[in-house]
Amino acid sequence: AAGVIQSPRHLIKEKRETATLKCYPIPRHDTVYWYQQGPGQDPQFLISFYEKMQSDKGSIPDRFSAQQFSDYHSELNMSSLELGDSALYFCASSLGQRNQPQHFGDGTRLSIL
Amino acid sequence: GQQLNQSPQSMFIQEGEDVSMNCTSSSIFNTWLWYKQDPGEGPVLLIALYKAGELTSNGRLTAQFGITRKDSFLNISASIPSDVGIYFCAGPVVSGTYKYIFGTGTRLKVLA
Numbered sequence: 489a490a491g492v493i494q495s496p497r498h499l500i501k502e503k504r505e506t507a508t509l510k511c512y513p514i515p516r517h518d519t520v521y522w523y524q525q526g527p528g529q530d531p532q533f534l535i536s537f538y539e540k541m542q543s544d545k546g547s548i549p550d551r552f553s554a555q556q557f558s559d560y561h562s563e564l565n566m567s568s569l570e571l572g573d574s575a576l577y578f579c580a581s582s583l584g585q586r587n588q589p590q591h592f593g594d595g596t597r598l599s600i601l
Numbered sequence: 602g603q604q605l606n607q608s609p610q611s612m613f614i615q616e617g618e619d620v621s622m623n624c625t626s627s628s629i630f631n632t633w634l635w636y637k638q639d640p641g642e643g644p645v646l647l648i649a650l651y652k653a654g655e656l657t658s659n660g661r662l663t664a665q666f667g668i669t670r671k672d673s674f675l676n677i678s679a680s681i682p683s684d685v686g687i688y689f690c691a692g693p694v695v696s697g698t699y700k701y702i703f704g705t706g707t708r709l710k711v712l713a
Contacts, residue, residue, distance in 0.1 A: 492643075519699060530689060530703040531644065544700035578643050589634050590691075590701065592643035 490515055492581050492593035500599045501569050509564040509596045513581030519543070520562040521590055522554055523578040531578060537562055538584055566598075574600045603628060605690055605704035613710045620677040622707040624690030633673040634691045634701075635664050644689060648675070682711050 493512040501507050513520050519538045523531035524547075533546035537556035548554075551569075556562045566573060576597050580590035607624045614620055624633070632651055636644035648659050650666040650673060657664055663676045673690055690704040 521699065521701070530706050533694075533700055533702065536699040538699060544698050546700055576641075580643075589646050589649040591646055592636075594643045595641075597641070 492579055492591055494577075494579050494593035494596050496596060497594065498597045498599075500601060502601050503569060503571065505569050507566045507569060507598060509566070509577055509579075509598070511562045511564070511579030511581075511593060513560050513562070513579075514591055516583070517581035517591075518560055518584045519582045519588075520556055520560070521580040521582075522548075522562070522564050523580065523592075525576040525578060525595075527575075534564070569600050571600050574598060603694055603702055605692065605702055607688075607690060607704040607707045609707060610705070611708035611710070613712060614680055616680060616682060616711055616713050618680055620680055620684070620709060621674065622676075622688060622709075623672060623674045624704045625672045626692070627671070629670040630673075630692040631670070632692050633664070633666055635662075635673070635675050636689045636691060636703075638687045638689060638706075640686075647688075677709075680709075680711050682713055685709060685711050 495510045521536040522534040525531045534548040536544045540556045552566050554564045576595045578595045580592045582588040582590045635647045638644040648664040653670045655666040661678045665674045687706045687708050689706050694700045694702050
């Protein structure tokens with residue numbers, strides 16, 4: 489079965505640069521979520537979208553923004569990157585009904601030099 | 602802020618042993634999800650629970666939604682080496698929202 493696709497898998501940037509992470513949800517899933525996971529940490533919720541509208545917001549820095557497009561894929565845009573932004577970034581998707589389980593992609597490993 | 606505490610934090614077990622871990626919250630949850638994460642990969646959904654008292658199985662895994670709705674348990678029977686990984690519980694911060702919180706994780710190591 490098709491899973492959540494994230495790209496790129498690995499990304500290396502320098503401080504103050506920008507980065508864009510992409511997420512393609514499971515077909516027919518209309519809700520996407522973004523998480524940040526630091527080394528040895530649990531995933532921290534950043535933001536979610538349902539039917540192309542922002543639905544919930546977590547601990548997402550102001551330097552980050554995200555959107556969901558008409559084909560339901562989502563992009564996380566990160567600007568003025570800092571060393572502390574180095575982490576695994578996961579996207580998950582679910583059907584629109586609330587409390588439906590989220591299915592995760594394999595993540596993008598972002599390293600800031 | 603709201604937290605999901607998992608215990609134990611880590612455990613070493615012998616292959617073939619049964620494993621139990623739990624997840625507790627300071628507030629009531631209406632959904633409990635259990636995930637397993639291997640290094641460098643995304644969490645994989647194991648079991649989803651939606652009703653207090655519900656007991657659900659997935660192969661050698663069994664999970665229960667605690668009666669108080671503030672806890673959940675995951676049991677693994679006859680562990681095998683590929684059970685190694687980090688197990689997370691998760692649930693919606695507020696029922697009906699899309700904002701999920703993850704537990705602190707239980708790191709499982711299986712000795713062959």
